[in-house]
Amino acid sequence: xxxxxxxxxxxxxxxxxxxxxxxxxxxxxxxxxxxxxxxxxxxxxxxxxxxxxxxxxxxxxxxxxxxxxxxxxxxxxxxxxxx
Numbered sequence: 583x584x585x586x587x588x589x590x591x592x593x594x595x596x597x598x599x600x601x602x603x604x605x606x607x608x609x610x611x612x613x614x615x616x617x618x619x620x621x622x623x624x625x626x627x628x629x630x631x632x633x634x635x636x637x638x639x640x641x642x643x644x645x646x647x648x649x650x651x652x653x654x655x656x657x658x659x660x661x662x663x664x665x
Contacts, residue, residue, distance in 0.1 A: 624630045639647050658664045 586603065620630050623633055638651075642650065655664070
């Protein structure tokens with residue numbers, strides 16, 4: 583009976599591993615696609631560094647984004663970077 587449990591566990595584990603491998607491959611492909619879009623944006627004259635910052639901000643909750651932008655501006659004021 584224990585052999586059946588081990589065999590069943592091995593089969594289930596193998597399915598998990600195969601799913602993870604497939605998803606990791608999809609993730610690599612998507613990463614390549616995203617890099618291509620950034621390269622296109624750069625070719626169109628956009629600053630990719632700023633575009634990445636915008637993407638990060640868009641993922642944030644509006645309240646968190648507002649707080650982050652407020653704190654950033656306050657820190658810049660303290661450092662004499664803006665008046």
